[in-house]
Amino acid sequence: MGDGGLLSLSWNNHKATFCHILSTLREKERYTDVTLACEGKFYPVHKLVLSTCSEYFESMFEHTPCKHPIIVLKDLKSDEVESLLSYMYAGVVNVAQNDLARLIKAAELLKVKGLAVPDEPPQEVENRKNSPPRSSRDDRSSPHPKRRRRDDSDGVAGEQHGTNASPPASPRTSPYHAASEFHQDNSRTHNEGHVSEHRTEKSIDRLEHDVRSDAKSTGDLNPDQHNPAKPCSPLQVMLEETLVKEEIMDHLPEDKDSLMGSGMDYGSMTSDGRLENSSSDGGTQEHQLLSAKYEQQSLAPSQTHHLPEAVVEALAGPSGMQGWLGGGGDMSGTFSGVDSYGGDSRHQDLRQPLPTQQPQAHQMMVKSSRGGDARVSKYHGNRKTTHYCPYCSYSSHFVNNLKKHVYAHTGEKPFSCPHCAYCTNSPSHLKRHMNTHRGEKQFICSHCSYRTHRKDVIESHMWTQHGTQESLPASSE
């Protein structure tokens, strides 16, 4: 609206920056709204990107109003998926010559533009627009086959799904999950959460498209109890995993979703560590690429953290925690173990999306990632600082309280009983529990023969049974 001179402001390296941010968002699993599942691995990504780069996904999302669908790529290999995602996000992917055919084939299946579909040739685009979206799903042979190679079809046809499909235990390979999941066997309080779900399976192009509608229920990850109604094909097992993840995500603030996603924490969840930690695959080369970029662009260090590392930092050190908490949520994606959320109903409120913990814009993360540490409390007991939970509205002046609280979110239970499988997130709980093994019942009711090892219990007993709060002090035995 300027009547004066018209200024043209141009962002010099907008494309590069944009791509970078996009990749960062993906890496941090921020704002992801769709999860690709392949060979037991889960890739939280963005519909926007997928649909932009792939007709197939575009069409799919058009027909799936689902908030956070989980798409099972049944006949692709994870490295192919990784490569394609790399391609879509970064616009580049390094692939071994030997793998090229496979990759192209996979791209064809997914109709990835530029690989399988001509990259925006005007005419083609026109044709596509005129044709109903479904055509792309229904017919692989339609428009895109600039690089089609049917001769390669055997290359990707191999049924890989579910092979190492990280059955229940897999995601727990993360140290953050291990305990949290394991202990549930002795937890009685975890109610089985049933996810309201609907599966839309499509056997298009040998892909199985699994979509789950908004999951509402609490998820009990107890593998033993999980959704008994379902058949247990390898694929289904994998789906159960994704199911849990999704429902959790749905309950978390958007930002947290991603974190949680990280809960799946691909690097750690995949026992082979291929996705995150290895660089042997074409897809993972992108990770290296991105990391390099980060350094060059001197982004906030925290952004370059792999999630598990960040979690360790956050939980191990007060400063880490504080930085993360106060850093505009940039570390919010670092929590693993969301998937280990217990089904305990009491957890539910914690998962309610909270406006106060809204994800911050990317620039915000960058901006505050360092500065946020300014008020870091070095000591657990520092009451001057309020520590906020990234998952809910909880806050505490005590870092330790927050830690325990966050443990409840992540499911992490670092304190384990040497005598049984009991694990807890609180040392005091462990101590209390240990008393049950000792068999000592120091607290004796002065009105009856009742005795217990818990003070609160004896008091409760005294009050309810005898209408008094008097009780014998702890016995010396």
Place this chain on the structure above:
DNA sequence: CAGCAGGGGGCGA
């Protein structure tokens, strides 16, 4: 079925 005991989780301090 109600009441109690046992055990556990979360939280304040």
Place this chain on the structure above:
DNA sequence: CGCCCCCTGCTGG
């Protein structure tokens, strides 16, 4: 550490 609350299993009416 203490407190409160919850859930589950047991038991007696």
